[in-house]
Amino acid sequence: MKNTAIIIPTRLSARRFPNKPLAKINNIPMIIHVLNRAKESKVGEVYVATPDDEIFQVVKKNGGKAILTSSDHNSGSDRVHEAYIKELKNRVDFIINLQGDMPNIKPDSISKLAKLMINNKCDIGTLASNIIDDKDTIDPNVVKVTIGQILKDDDFLVAKDFFRTKKVLENEKIYHHLGCYIFTKDALSRYVKLPRSKLEIERNLEQMRAMENNMQIKVGLSDSIPLSVDTEEDLERVSKEMKIL
16 A cells, blocks of 8 residues: 555644644543554555644654644645645555544554555545444434445445435435545545535535535445544543543
8 A cells, every 4th residue: 555645634723622632542642642543554654734833743752744734724635635735746646534533543444445445446435334323313423424225344335425414314324424534646636626515514524525526435334433532521432442442
């Protein structure tokens, strides 16, 4: 997977949980946990893309590679693209956008996504897992993806829709979406040139920009559900889980 790189976009000014990338889990900043999981996947070079010097310095201090970016980006993928242009242009064919708030993502989930993308043809790939708790289907903090058929272990199937809440869910194949995307370099460059779309803004989901512009997103199955940290309560929950591990 020498032609793949992982870029982790992150910033201090998250609306619901300011400074969360530097929040400690087992005395280690959350962004460093994510960085380490990405390195352990052995997919390729790993970078943190951030507009904040404080994050930049923490990553460097912990042996990681960081890239300072503009603070004006509308989405993580826009920030990833700036980092790609600055450090990696023409050196890789695939770029993984790994969200910086999943400290317990499994490295083999990341490597599986890279393998699926390399062996299949589409613009963007992502991951989903089975929904264990029925309450997640109506929880707006849990992003869901619908697919046309049941998702099996080695499948890479076209996504039909992404949503937080939906009025009618009958007969839909619904999965818990994971915040990890892989783009071809051409798809990433195309994506950032598109204006923010109607559903991207309404749902606060950056993948809708791709969907509304006929970019194909395929979904692979992850055997785990990494906890996405959006609040201090989430941080406490993931801290307890990672202490057990």
